[in-house]
Amino acid sequence: MQGKPFLLTILFIDAILKDMKAVISSKRLTLRNMSREDFGAVKEMLGDARVMYAWERTFSDAEIYEWIDRRLMGYEKNGMDYMLAINENGVPVGQIGLLKENIDGREYWGIGWILCYRFWHKGYAREGAAACADYAFHALGAAEVIADIRPENSASVAVALSLGMKPSGTFDKIVGDKIMPHTLYVLKRSDWENESQRCKL
Numbered sequence: 395m396q397g398k399p400f401l402l403t404i405l406f407i408d409a410i411l412k413d414m415k416a417v418i419s420s421k422r423l424t425l426r427n428m429s430r431e432d433f434g435a436v437k438e439m440l441g442d443a444r445v446m447y448a449w450e451r452t453f454s455d456a457e458i459y460e461w462i463d464r465r466l467m468g469y470e471k472n473g474m475d476y477m478l479a480i481n482e483n484g485v486p487v488g489q490i491g492l493l494k495e496n497i498d499g500r501e502y503w504g505i506g507w508i509l510c511y512r513f514w515h516k517g518y519a520r521e522g523a524a525a526c527a528d529y530a531f532h533a534l535g536a537a538e539v540i541a542d543i544r545p546e547n548s549a550s551v552a553v554a555l556s557l558g559m560k561p562s563g564t565f566d567k568i569v570g571d572k573i574m575p576h577t578l579y580v581l582k583r584s585d586w587e588n589e590s591q592r593c594k595l
Contacts, residue, residue: 418477420525423518425477425490427469430462432478435486444511448544449569468493474534476506479522487513490522492530495540497565497578502540503530507553519553527557531583538583542567542576554579558586 418425439445440453440461453461468475476491488509495504505526507519530536541559543550559579567576
């Protein structure tokens with residue numbers, strides 16, 4: 395892909411429920427809005443302690459349905475949120491998407507990813523996050539995107555750095571009933587558009 399921008403296909407399809415679903419496609423992944431019918435796939439992530447170590451707990455079935463409902467509200471309010479990531483074999487590998495984030499009174503488009511344990515270390519997180527960054531810059535007109543990551547989450551830190559994100563301070567984030575330090579990583583559109591950065595994709 396040297397010398398060419400990262401390619402992705404952005405499709406809009408009419409869902410069965412008559413609302414519009416944003417679909418982002420990369421080489422191996424399709425990101426689509428999730429629904430309550432995706433409970434089993436979502437539970438594989440949110441119910442697995444290995445996946446949820448950064449939250450320091452797993453989710454109950456009721457909490458998983460609440461999680462999905464919050465995603466549905468995000469689609470309605472912002473047009474985007476965590477989406478279900480489906481691989482080239484039609485198998486859900488995780489949740490990846492763009493979320494509206496408010497940090498210290500400032501709004502950002504944030505990129506989030508949660509991968510099923512069996513699909514770790516296959517490059518899906520970076521591929522999906524890159525597709526989301528490209529969508530944010532070219533479809534949403536964002537000037538920058540962020541990721542907020544716990545410092546000990548070395549795998550996610552590596553994904554952020556591989557995208558060209560740069561650390562930009564720390565803040566405390568309330569997760570459940572706990573206050574957890576996070577590092578803010580920022581990727582500016584100007585850096586994404588830089589030829590040398592695009593060639594890494």
